[in-house]
Amino acid sequence: MGKKFVYFRCHHCGYCCTDVVCCPTPYDVIQIVKATKLHPKKFITFFKEGEIAGIYKSDPTWLKIGKERYMMALKRTRKGCYFRDPVRKVCRIYEHRPLLCRLFPFKLHQKRSGEVSSFSLHKDVGCPKNRDGVVKVDELTKLWELERENQEDYKNLVAYFNSKKEERRPFDFVELFVVVVNNKKKK
Ligand code: SF4
Ligand code: SF4
Secondary structure, eight states: OOSSSSEEOOOOOOOOHHTTTOOOOOOHHHHHHHHHOHHHHHHHOOOTTTSSSSSOOTTTTTTTEEEEEEEEEEEEEEEETTTTTTTTTTTGGGGGGHHHHHHHTTEEEEEESSSEEEEEOOSSSOOOOOOOSSEEEEHHHHHHHHHHHHHHHHHHHHHHHHHSOOOOOOOHHHHHSSSSOOOOOHH
């Protein structure tokens, strides 16, 4: 039985919201739309290969359109993630932020069977890793399991999108899982 707690508290230094590109799953996008009522075009962008670092060429969530590949991500401003409040320096959707944001900077350790063994703090990320808080491993495990299921659904949806032969734009992918309503008033 691994440890039950990880000692950590986020001090909202902003590193992960300014220096790291957040790639949400469709589940995360749906949660944000439900909570904010924002049109996904307001906060979703698609990076071409070469415009985003740290994602393997073999990652199954690349959208393939013609010869290009696109990765769905949260939009960025010059000051970081679209959702980071530049004045208060906090996440404007903290309660509804993507699972990847919730799992940062925790590192998963697995048993041979694939079961969660424990979590620690990633050594090689820029987070200051303040240890003055307590996070339950049970809660991290639930988040990680949900993220794993969501990634599986994401992968399957991308495979379906990539199998289509007709002309498509990257944003058509979002329309597979969010019903985009045109709210323009009739003149
Ligand atoms: S969604 Fe919030 S927590 Fe996640 S990167 Fe953006 S500002 Fe940071
Ligand atoms: S880098 Fe660490 S301390 Fe800073 S905002 Fe992200 S999780 Fe919090």
